[in-house]
Amino acid sequence: MPTLSRRRKENAKIAPAAALTAAEAVAAVKKFKGTKFDQTVNICMHLGVDPKQADQALRGSIALPKGIGKTKRVVAFCSSDQVAACAAAGAVKAGGEDLVGEIEKGWMDFDVAVASPDMMRIISKLGKVLGPKGLMPSPKAGTVTKDVAGAVKEYSAGKVEYRTDTGGNVHGVVGKMSFSEGDLVANVEYFISAIERVRPSTAKGVYIKRITLSGTMTPGVQIKYVDAAAQA
Numbered sequence: 001m002p003t004l005s006r007r008r009k010e011n012a013k014i015a016p017a018a019a020l021t022a023a024e025a026v027a028a029v030k031k032f033k034g035t036k037f038d039q040t041v042n043i044c045m046h047l048g049v050d051p052k053q054a055d056q057a058l059r060g061s062i063a064l065p066k067g068i069g070k071t072k073r074v075v076a077f078c079s080s081d082q083v084a085a086c087a088a089a090g091a092v093k094a095g096g097e098d099l100v101g102e103i104e105k106g107w108m109d110f111d112v113a114v115a116s117p118d119m120m121r122i123i124s125k126l127g128k129v130l131g132p133k134g135l136m137p138s139p140k141a142g143t144v145t146k147d148v149a150g151a152v153k154e155y156s157a158g159k160v161e162y163r164t165d166t167g168g169n170v171h172g173v174v175g176k177m178s179f180s181e182g183d184l185v186a187n188v189e190y191f192i193s194a195i196e197r198v199r200p201s202t203a204k205g206v207y208i209k210r211i212t213l214s215g216t217m218t219p220g221v222q223i224k225y226v227d228a229a230a231q232a
Helices: 006-014 022-031 080-089 097-104 117-133 148-156 181-197
Strands: 040-047 059-062 074-077 093-095 112-115 160-163 169-176 208-215 221-223
Touching: 022 181, 022 208, 022 221, 040 181, 059 181, 074 080, 074 097, 074 117, 074 148, 080 093, 080 148, 093 097, 097 117, 112 117, 112 148, 160 169, 169 181, 181 208
Parallel strands: 074 093, 074 112
Antiparallel strands: 040 169, 040 208, 059 160, 208 221
8 A cells, every 4th residue: 555645644634624615725725735846736527417428528628817827839730821820829830731741750749739620631631640649629629710820829828628538527727836826716717617608408407516626746625616507
């Protein structure tokens, strides 16, 4: 049986057992004994959806009001007349068949891929390469758009993608431990409200069952949530 570190033991002692408001949960997470690196703060929402049903398998993207504290490497599949604009917006590489060729040869130094609709025919051959890594551009995720340069700018700044896993959970990054409490609270509340807005019409009963906030190396803290729709 693995031995718990002193930090984990100390954090476990002060971890709140009851659910807290978003502001209280952020304060609690920031009070945990830290590490030498700036931990990422994550949110996990357990939803009352059936991911096996196509209309309940949520997927999308959220531009948080305070950012997430890091930039992302974005590539853009676009026509030649859009290459310069995408590069200016922050794309590490932009192009069409030439970019597809580089990726087919093994180049994968990027975090997000965006594409214009007319490029999907060209990049379809990359499905087996990008799909398993979650990098294939998708209209549902907002990574297939006519405004490719705009998408590059948003994702380079840290726009967050989300999707339900097989257990009906949605995970997301909401900032860094170095963020002020106010900025983290703003991001947490915005993330929750964004997931509220995409509630599938076919989802029955309690939609948001549990919300947990945590740092990379901290215990989770439960956020108190009242489903107004369920009470109405």
